[in-house]
Amino acid sequence: MDNLLPNLLSFPPHPPPPNPMSDHAYDSGIRDQIDYVKKLSDSKLLQQTSGGENVLDVINPALNTVPYTFILLANLSALNKNAKGIDMEKIWGKSITFLGTFDPRQMRYLGDQLSSIIDAVASIAMSKRQPWAAIAPIRDALLRLDPTGSMLTTTHLALVKLALDTRTYSPIVPVIEKFILYFPGTSNQPKPKYICDMNLNPTQFITPASGLTQKFKYQEVLEYFLYSGMVFIGLNKWELALQCLENAVTYPAKEGSVSKIMAEAYKKWVLVGLLHEGRLLSLPRSTSSNAAKQYHTLAKPYETLAQIFESGTASRLKAEADQGVTVWRNDCNTGLVLHVLAAYQQFQIRNLANIYSKISIPEIVSQTMSAETGSKLQSPQAGEALVQGMINRGELHATMSSSPGHPSIVTFAVGGPVLTEADMQRVLGAATERIHTLTKEIKQTDRMLTHDKDYIKFIQKQKKNAKQGGLVDQGISGADMNMDWGDAVEDEDIMSNLY
């Protein structure tokens, strides 16, 4: 092994050269090294150093990711064959450290290998009867590879499924809270010159060809949205859940087709909407009209429940919920419906804040009803506890004061929480920042669309036509995107120039 080491560690040069390597040099360097390491047999890679150390202890995965990857893989396959001298716990520990520390730039060249390591980690965790233990390392690996998290990969889907199976929700939040903008499988795109270019968009280096993801079917994309929505439901994060479910609900569909997954997502979306805003939300504008029609027939019981929640009484809501018990159960939504029932009285109390500035607990108890029991609360104490809980959770902007011998009094803050000037500046600044980032994504999408092979062919044809005496298309607007891109891109009626 000792004679191999200098070669294994030859790339990237250490210490780093004073002038960073050009992308060209980096690209050829790493390709040479991968070719070299690939040729080595597993047995050579498994050799120990002369000092009797495991090579995995010698090589730094953050610096020399390439050799480390192959040696780790060799170890893993040896583990699979039950070769002796391989300690599972040790390999497990090494794999986890590796997933949390590898160099993402080098890893772009090692897609297949990374996928194998991730699979191996998942199966080791499974064999240890601790499947959830794999979640955090895989999550770290995904975020290291693509810190924007805007690209969906098959690993994402597998991760969410694993989280749902093991009911381990919070660790994957950093992955699923990222808004998915890009999907693998975009064909007709020009290949980037060097995938080590750090300014590349994730769509350009995470491709099915790179091995970092596989191709998707639309069902799988929908599953990802639905499942990540379900994870947020499990965490009671209604706003994020709504967002995920909305991705599924508004999924583009041609020729009036609707997937069952979309309908399932819609059902949950209606209930979560009640929990978040207390009303039946109107469908996002981009929902396809045919899907909307299908939703209304398929999710009738849910919409009825929502309407009663909005304008009916507690007892009617309870009756409706009892009536639909089998529906909720068949759709696996019983838990959500129970949440909705529990939320009813809280929304009533919040509505009182729009009418009263100060009110006593017994008055609250007499004016609101619990939908869980269909009647008023038993005692002022129960009401006090409920209001106290809502204030503590920040759901009600109010203060409660009590004096001995008198009922407690709730004072609602008029107009909700008021941000200080500095806070407001910060929030506004953050919003501006986000929109700037978004503008970049818009440019990126526009670039992708304008570089689509079909589109370029079309433009060429147009140019030819223009030469024969016609209008010149001025459609390529990638350079100077303005903010109302929606109109600029979509209303650019390319068909009108066809003749």
Next chain:
Amino acid sequence: MSQSQGAPASPTQSRNKKSLLVSDPPKFDLESYLANYKGRTRLERLILIGTCSSFLGVDALKLAVKEAKKGKDVKRYLEAQSHLETIGPQEREATRDRAWMDTTEKQNQAETQRLEAELKGYKNNLIKESIRMGNEDLGNHYQAIGDLPRAFDSFSRMRQDVSMSKHIIDISKHIIEVAIEQKNWVAVSSNVQKIKGVMGPPEEDPTLQPYLCATDGLALMDIGEYYNAALRFLETEAGMGTSSNTIVSPNDIAVYGGLCALATMERNELHTQVLENSNFRTYLELEPHIRRAITFFVNSRYSACLGILEAYRTDYWLDIHLQKHIDDLYHLVRSKSIVQYFIPFSCVTLDSLNAAFMPAGKTIDKELAMMIQRKDLEARIDTQNRLLTSVPSTPRSALQANTLETAKEYEREARRRIQQMNIVAADLEIKGGKRALAGIDDMFDDGRQLRSMKPQDQARNPHHIGGFQ
């Protein structure tokens, strides 16, 4: 009578229906009230008063029976007589006059046959003018005996044979009259439009404009468009006189117009459009208390205004057209008064509101809560210190919140559009109409079973951990 038409549209109306019996004495005198009207509306009004007022009931029904016997409508006679029989059996008119009924019915039948035969004859001779007049006679007859649907049909048939615009006006007037009795307000407004289409300069028939305003106003009032109804009544030119007295009297115009305006108009509007309106003034002079109520409202003396209205509530309950709407109208006036009362203050005690708007011993709390909920009133109630406080307006933070909301909305929408474009670009959108819903995704159903499975089961079912195998 009018209550039987259609289901009550609001809870207030259904309550009204239950307490339809009014026991307070109204302010008007029955004889002089009746003198304002002519034709079948007299009988209808009498029966309404008779059935709804316990104070005037017997007198009104006695008059109604007499009135009915002057005419040919046996059904109406029976209606009046049977009501009278229940509330005043000792009266002479309470006994059923079978002889009169029989002869009248026979006469009616004979008359119907005669007119129909005549019409047939005209039709055979193909004389347009005679057919038109034949239909008109038949319509009048049906109307008189109370067969309104047939009257409506007969009058409608006149339209085939019109030869001049005056005929169209005549037909429409007939139909309007029947339709009002039937409470068919759609027909009323459409016929008003028809007349408007053909009517000449106002000098030709000065009574036509008031007639149209009155009927159109009634139709609008009935569907609850009080503001437009008010505008229509206020447009009524002076000089209606008795020309429309088969439907309404000039006094009614003043009351309807005044109340609708009071319920829907702002103080400035009331001042310019009602009090300074020279046409409408002639009507308002007939009902000085309406004028006083409006003046009080304009001068911010709300309790005085409400007091006057309250004093006349009984009268309006006994009005054939107002009965259904008076509670709504009063409610609107009240809400407006409370809002106006509160405007100059940032904080008012509930007791002072009680004193201004409620009879002794009652509280205004519930009503205020309702008004705030409906966003009629921008205020909050403090039940502990018994105060009504206004909501401080904070334009700066409202604008900031609005900005953030817009930014968020833009962000969400933009991201979703990018997402959708990229889905399509990756060729992942759902295609093919045939497979809609039929193509239930197997993988998905697997996933759903997972939800109900316990983690330890899944360990035995490694198949389910999709991508990692």
